[in-house]
Amino acid sequence: MHTQENSLLPIREVARATGVNPVTLRAWERRYGLVKPHRTPKGHRLYAPEQLQQIQQILTWLERGVAISQVAALVREQVEPAPSLERASLWQHQSDALLFSLARFDNRQLAAQYRDLMGLYPAPLVCAQLLEPVLAELEQRPASQYGNQLEKQFLHSWLHSQMAARLAMQQEQAQGPRLLLANISGTSHEPRLDLLSLLFSDAGFRLLRLEACPPASELTLLHERRPLDAMLLVGSQRLDPTTLERDLPRLAGQVSCPLFAAGPIVQLHAGDLRDAGITLLSSSPALSFEQLQQALAGDAA
Known part of the structure; x- marks a missing residue:
């Protein structure tokens, strides 16, 4: 019994392990009867390993385009997701x-x-x-x-x-790694910065956002005054030669945290960014989110 109790995880740990936030887990349980957890005497949710497996099965169905209302029936019938299943509508x-x-x-x-x-x-x-x-x-x-x-x-x-x-709501309670998200395209607004902010904030990261980045050389000062776990430079437009050839290499040499780049700039300036000491992620925010999480987890291990 003691071993079983030790294997139960609170909802925050389950969210961190699966990428499904607590609000969504509660909605699945309340609306569709999915992933019903154990309860403590005070009503707190605790999840067993088999329930984490069920969450992964649900995610597989969702990734194939099956609506959550249909997934509930498939899980109850214990139908396994077929790898060749065509994406639903x-x-x-x-x-x-x-x-x-x-x-x-x-x-x-x-x-x-x-x-x-x-x-x-x-x-x-x-x-x-x-x-x-x-x-x-x-x-x-x-x-x-x-x-x-x-x-x-x-x-x-x-x-x-x-x-x-x-x-504004999530960042008040965020306790995860401290991440800078900076738009370095020189454009007034970068929508990929918003998508990345959504993903990392949802995962509990503490974010510092720069909508229109100052000269890259000044980011060293930010890191000195507010130590970061990583910097993520986001852009969709071509960067000027001074930024590529001087400012970014200097920044990489002066800060102790890892530097990453995401957005179309990773394709526009792949060689220059690598030469500057920056790790390239993807032009896709969702894939970049996954890659950066894996990179930070590898550094921590």
């Missing part, structure tokens, strides 16, 4: 709905859809399967076509407002 439907709301500039409908999805699905899944594809589609549309630029700017503004509200 869930995320295509959500993408169509999001684009329709964008075309109508309907921020209330956008907020309602976003709120529902974030309550039922892990943030990395929503980011990878919905927000990133919609952002990419808008960026690929011809800028000269009437309305395209306005829809893209509306999406950027809406994303920023949603992330700001969520971060």
